[in-house]
Amino acid sequence: MKAKYKNRGWFLIILSIIILLISGFFYLRSVQRSLWEKSLTDILEVTTQGRHALDTYIEKDMEMLSLIVAEAAAQDPQNEEALSQCMKSSGTSDSSYICVNLDSGMLYTGFLNRGYSLNDEQLAMLSVLQGKGIREPFLDGRTGVWTLGYYETFTWPDGTKGLVQKTQPLSEIAERFSLSFYNDTGFSYVVNQDGDILLRSMHRNSNRTFHNLFDIIDLQGNDAQQVKAFESALKAGNRGVARFWYQEEEYIFCYVPMKNAPDWYVVSIIPNHVIMEQANSIVKDSQVFLILILGASVVMAAFFILYRNSTRQILLAEEKARKAAESANIAKSRFLSNMSHDIRTPMNAVLGMTNLALEHIDEPDRLQGYLENINVSGQLLVGLINDILDMSKIESGKMTLNIDTASLDMVLEKIVKIIQPTAAKKNLSFDIQLHRVEHKTLCFDVLRLNQILINLLSNAVKFTPENGSIRMDITESPSEKKDHAHLTFCIADTGIGMSQEFKDHIFDSFTREQNDHVNKIEGSGLGMAISKMIVDMMEGTIKVDSEAGKGTIFTVDLDFLIPDEIPIFQPSDEKINLSGRHILLADDNAINQQIAYELLTELGAIVTTADDGLVCTQEFENSPAGYFDLILMDIQMPNMNGYEATEKIREMDRPDAAQIPIFALTADAFAEDIAAAKKAGMNSHLAKPLDIPGMMREIQKYVK
Structure with a gap:
């Protein structure tokens, strides 16, 4: 009798297992x-x-x-x-x-x-x-x-x-x-x-x-x-x-x-x-x-455990699937939130300081301070907009590198002029050291290398307390690529550093460490992400070593093509004098036209203005040969854009049509825009908002 009950028990156990396996199979298929x-x-x-x-x-x-x-x-x-x-x-x-x-x-x-x-x-x-x-x-x-x-x-x-x-x-x-x-x-x-x-x-x-x-x-x-x-x-x-x-x-x-x-x-x-x-x-x-x-010895207990855990996993998976479907909207909302705050802050400063300047127009000392604040906020706003456009270009695959022969000394000279004043305001020690750098004339994208180094140095200035120090070491070493030089840029500061958790996300878009000190500093959270993407485009590497409270070290490794014996123009500090020079200025925006007109006339130039590309070509065609020394050409204009106007001028049958310098004067400042300007027959490309010293140096190259 006992054997009979025992066999029945085993039968029930086996039957329960079979039922469980079959049920489990169909259950898993149903879940899937x-x-x-x-x-x-x-x-x-x-x-x-x-x-x-x-x-x-x-x-x-x-x-x-x-x-x-x-x-x-x-x-x-x-x-x-x-x-x-x-x-x-x-x-x-x-x-x-x-x-x-x-x-x-x-x-x-x-x-x-x-x-x-x-x-x-x-x-x-x-x-x-x-x-x-x-x-x-x-x-x-x-x-x-x-x-x-x-x-x-x-x-x-x-x-x-x-x-x-x-x-x-x-x-x-x-x-x-x-x-x-x-x-x-x-x-x-x-x-x-x-x-x-x-x-x-x-x-x-x-x-x-x-x-x-x-x-x-x-x-x-x-x-x-x-x-x-x-x-x-x-x-x-x-x-x-x-x-x-x-x-x-x-x-x-x-x-x-x-x-x-x-x-x-x-x-x-x-x-x-x-x-x-x-x-x-x-x-x-x-x-x-x-x-x-x-x-397990207790089939029903094990079944309930399986059911409970499986149900939890299903709920988690459904939640994960829901979050995945909403990820695009969340990213968009985060982007708009970040940009709304970071753009409105300098914009409010520009508008507020403008109102104060208008109210105190007869007080030169106060007016100077307001204008300086407007300039700082305007530069911050331009930087934010450039970051957004750069990120959009990179992610859509439209950003390209504009490789040309350039001098490393010129890059460093510009960096010093940008970083040194802001570092001095915080009483920071700022030093650049070169080690075994034998090739200073190299082939690279000047704009993008500037962008990487200025991003890193600007962050060092932002996050280093007063009386601290910032150092950039540049070391040349043999490259694995033929006819290339390998340069290592090491930027070290004695700033606030960063946590290990944030360091793992430093190159993510819209990412900033959250603490009382960082939250008071302006920034979009895009600079490091853009720098990383540009370094990747240049087939280089960038890494960070940091500890909270002990400073940060960024190391960038890049390979540059060594060009043949090509002379590089070294800009002179001599003040430019345009007395007696005739300049043709084409721009459909009245404010932009006025700014350029006053800058040039203050240097002695005689400026003729045109409101679109068609008028510009007519002014040039109706002038005596050799009358104009330079043409500053906006790109986006009605009736005839700057590219078309340049091509028409170059095609004219007169001796000065092919030689006269023509500069693009435009807010389209990406590498492909620079290439388009050159293709149309322009000699140079000046990005808006105008870098006045840079514009003057460029004019000095062509107008002696």
Whole structure:
């Protein structure tokens, strides 16, 4: 009898284990499926939000187009000048409008004061457009760039049929089309119903080789019926999810139809392993619990333990998934919060000090102090804006290095002039020492090297108490690269140092250590992140060694190409004299024009002003040969921009057209802007706000 009960007991135990294993198997599968479905819902929601943002952008453009159509429809279809002026007043720096008389085949644009006739092929292409809508991207024959076109047809009162089209560079739309999934592992496309890729997200993983979504899928040997079902879903205008192999890995394809662009879809592509990572982690944890249960003597107790722990893990995983879906919004909010505070602080100082200066305009001593404070706050504001623009350029992959031959002495001379005055105000000892530096003329990006070193030294000044010391040692050593010199920049201070916890995040964006001393010091938290990114672009390294209360040491290692025997201009301290020199100044901003005008006339120059590029070229063309010694040219101007004006001047048939120095005078201060100025035929590039001493040194190079 006992054996019978014993066998029954074992049977119940074995049965319980079998039931538990089966239940556990289905339970884990259910959890995995639920998490996967929840993640897909989140991705679809983010894709829908991205679709909505793009739809809104298109809708606003279509509304603006309708206003232009109404204006064009009110004109006489035979009045070429009025229609051209209507298109001219509607365009911007990144978009343009055309009006077409579909009956006569005449096209009117803001670039000409009269219309010109389209050929039969061009007219036929536009005549098929009906109503209002958006064209698929096409190569603009005028600009040579891929373009998006919005169009709307209309009828003039006399029955003549017309069409207005707005074109905009596709790259401008792509910059606004940015979706982020699971720590930037996913990317998105805009496609049509045939799978043709119309718009690519600015993402490092976005494949730019393929032009059709189904080419990507077919190459992976996916199931033909699944591919067919995906094609049918796009044809039917459905919203959903598909799974395919891409680049030897399974990916999730989430597709959402657009509203304001019929037959277009936003498609998000995310690696399946990223989505399943959390679910797989829970499955592995649960398997461990099941193994423990098998060895437990009390099946029910072990079951409750497993259930309780598994439930907790599920809740944590769901919370983690929710936080991951909200990470983009949180990052945006943090950015706006940081920038709102850091920009408003110097802006309030500028406005407040300006009001005080106006109230005490007849008190020179007080006025001087107010103006000095305005200058300091203005420089801080410019630094913050530059940091934001630099971070945006770096993250979008648009920042490039402007490598040129330069002198290390010139870099150090400028650094001393910037750092020494602020260090002296705090009674700080500031010293620069060179060790075994044999090559002072090297090839590098002067702006970016300056940015790295000034960021590090400025922080040293900020965080070093009075009577402390700051030292920069520069050491040359043999480089592993051929024809290169290896330089080590070591910046050490006796400042407040930093905690070990913060040191691990020193190069993260918008990161600042939180304590009473640091919170009183202005800064965006971007300087170190930008410095690290620039060092990485230069294929160098940067590291930090610090301890709270004992100072900080930053070490930067970089390799520089050694140029041939090339002479470097050494600026003179001699005061520049422009007496009798004729300078042509082109700037459409009245305030900027006044500032440059007064600076130059105080040095004796005779200044002629022009409000846009077209007037500038006319002033030069109408002047006697050799009359002007220098042209200062703004870039963003109406009628004709600075690049176009420079090219037109260089093409003129007169002896001084090719030799006269032309300087770009612009707020566009990135490496690609400097390269564009040189390509247009300009001799130099001066960034706004103007560095007055730097501008004078540059003028002195060309105007003797």
